[in-house]
Amino acid sequence: MKLIYIYDALCGWCYGFTPVIQELQQQFGQEMEVEVLSGGMFLSANRRPASAMHNYINQAHKQIETTTGAKFGQAFLEDYLRTDDIMDSEKPSIALTVFKLYQPANALSFAHDMQVALNYDGKSLNEDDTYRELLSEYKIPVEEFLEKMKDDAYRYDTIQEFNQIEQWGITGFPAAILDDGKEYFLIAKGYTPIEHLLEVIAKIKGNA
Numbered sequence: 001m002k003l004i005y006i007y008d009a010l011c012g013w014c015y016g017f018t019p020v021i022q023e024l025q026q027q028f029g030q031e032m033e034v035e036v037l038s039g040g041m042f043l044s045a046n047r048r049p050a051s052a053m054h055n056y057i058n059q060a061h062k063q064i065e066t067t068t069g070a071k072f073g074q075a076f077l078e079d080y081l082r083t084d085d086i087m088d089s090e091k092p093s094i095a096l097t098v099f100k101l102y103q104p105a106n107a108l109s110f111a112h113d114m115q116v117a118l119n120y121d122g123k124s125l126n127e128d129d130t131y132r133e134l135l136s137e138y139k140i141p142v143e144e145f146l147e148k149m150k151d152d153a154y155r156y157d158t159i160q161e162f163n164q165i166e167q168w169g170i171t172g173f174p175a176a177i178l179d180d181g182k183e184y185f186l187i188a189k190g191y192t193p194i195e196h197l198l199e200v201i202a203k204i205k206g207n208a
Contacts, residue, residue: 001205002033004177004184006165007111008041009092009125012061015115016068017174017191022108024197036100036107038093039173040162047088054081068191075122085124090158091149092125097158098148102140110134180204 005021007014025034042048058081061072092114099110113134117123123130128146135142148154168177168184176188178201187200 001028001031001181002035002179004035004037004179005108006037006039006170006173006175006177008039008089008173009096009111009114010042010087010089010118011039011173012057012064012072012119013068013191014174015072015119016064016070017188018108018112018115019068019070020192020194020197021176022112023194025108027198034108036096036111037161037165038089038096038158039165039170039175040089040093041173042087042089043162047086049084050081050087051084053087057081064191071120073120073122076119077122080118080122080124083124085126088126090155093161094149094154094158095125095131097154097161098145099138099140101148102145103138106138110138178204 003021003024005018007018021034025032058077061077064070065072095114096107096111100107103110114125114130117130117134118125123133131146131149132142135145170186170189172190174188174191175186176192176197178185178187185200185204187197187204
């Protein structure tokens with residue numbers, strides 16, 4: 001049984017949903033493989049300066065906090081969102097692609113680390129230094145990792161991931177798909193509490 005988690009590093013609701021997926025992973029253990037895919041929410045024309053999102057996010061984050069329990073840091077809300085740093089999904093998505101070459105089993109943890117770095121610590125996911133800090137705990141050769149992030153081959157693989165998700169008809173994030181070995185089931189479209197996910201998974205397993 002495999003859970004395919006479709007997220008974006010810059011997506012606020014995904015920031016609140018990743019801990020739910022982590023809890024599922026802990027509950028099912030070896031019974032469930034978790035694969036993390038990047039959706040590409042801020043690409044091309046959707047990219048924008050952080051400051052352009054300030055007013056929207058300063059309202060929207062309250063609902064995310066209330067619903068999910070996730071906390072947004074003042075460094076993000078008051079400092080980062082006043083900068084002209086471009087909110088662009090491509091670099092953190094490539095980072096996840098490269099990370100999966102080294103430690104695919106820890107991809108969910110690394111995805112969450114990127115989310116915390118942005119949404120709590122207010123760090124730019126465009127900056128190499130952000131990745132240097134995040135990678136230190138994974139014992140991955142940092143400079144080699146950063147060089148791979150500049151390689152067109154991994155950018156291509158990442159774009160292919162975006163295209164696959166689009167072909168599945170998924171245009172909003174987060175989302176989760178359960179693969180029971182026979183077919184795919186869309187079990188989450190937007191933030192979904194773990195209780196609901198467990199019910200749905202139990203039904204799918206019961207019918208398998």
